[in-house]
Amino acid sequence: MTLLAIAMMSVSASSFATDYSSFYFTAGSNIYPEGDPTSFVGITLIDSQGRRTGSNPTLSGAGIAEMPGFGPGSEAIGSDTSSGTTPDELGAQSIIIGGGPVPTGVYTLVVFSTVSYAVPYGLDLSFRASTGYEQPNSGIEINSILPVGTTATYTINYNPAPGSAVTVVKTVTFAVLRQELQAAFDLHQIGDHKFVEHLDKILAQGEKALAPKPEEKREAGKAQEHKQGREKPNKKKAIEKLKEFIHQLHEAAQAKPEKEREAKQAQKHKRGDHEREGEPKRFVTAVALKSLTDDAKTLIRDLEGEPKHEH
Secondary structure, three states, rough: EOOOOEEEEEEEEEOOOHHHHHHHEEEOOOOOOOOOOOOOOOEEEEEEOOOEEEEEEEHHHHEEEEOOOOEEEEOOOOOOOOOOHHHHOOOEEEEEEEOOOOOOOOEEEEEEEEOOOOOOEEEEEEEEEOOOOOOOOOEEEEEEEEEEEEEEEEEEEEEEEOOOOOOOEEEOOOHHHHHHHHHHOOOOEEOOOHHHHHHHHHHHHHHHHHHHOHOOOOOOOOHHHHHHHOOOOOHHHHHHHHHHHHHHHHHHHHHHHHHHHHHHHHHHHHHOOOOOOHOOOOOHHHHHHHHHHHHHHHHHHHOOOOOOOOO
């Protein structure tokens, strides 16, 4: 079995015919106000026929169950964690298998917010046998950030047959990535506004490289583009900008902690070697780093045209 813990994830059924005939999802916020265990995200699963189950985002998260064998649920509603339930699991919204094998097919999973601000969230996909028991080492775990007023969409190609692969692929665009970058800033999980503006400018350049040129400029630029051998849209440049974005994030993740930086600055001050005024603060938390880099890599793979079941 292969498990890729990235924004494009897959798990392969074993050749020894391990039973992956059913699965279930759990989604929950990774932050909670003290004393309030209610999750700030909901999930909706849609099959190829358009039938839904889970929570209905247009009806304040009310449960819907249009798909046979599936049903909405919730886990560990309450503030008591003495049973071992972690705060991240409190109030998590679930889609549960009611009984019987899950049909092979393409499913869409939508994660939506129930609040008016950005939230980090966790999404778990676990595989179960037809008996209902969870298969060991078969889970897929996703952690990401949901910007205010947006949804996150995942495409699931499900085939439980031995030797087949189950893939979970997030829909990512430059617009989605830029929204998540701003959400990370709003959640104080990335550096100051100057650093975020610098990163957003990189993404804007990549997004612009994919945009079609205005008609009046197209003919004038055709000869030059032909000479340089560039495509329309310029996927190569867009990928380069995404890789630059990832590089900047990893550099920020390796930056010294704020206390160390301040101590170093104090030493510079004694020597008269001052930092430039207004130098941006560069840092990124582990959650923001994983969310943003995973999504950037997913977009790179999409632009390169790689098969969705391969890493």
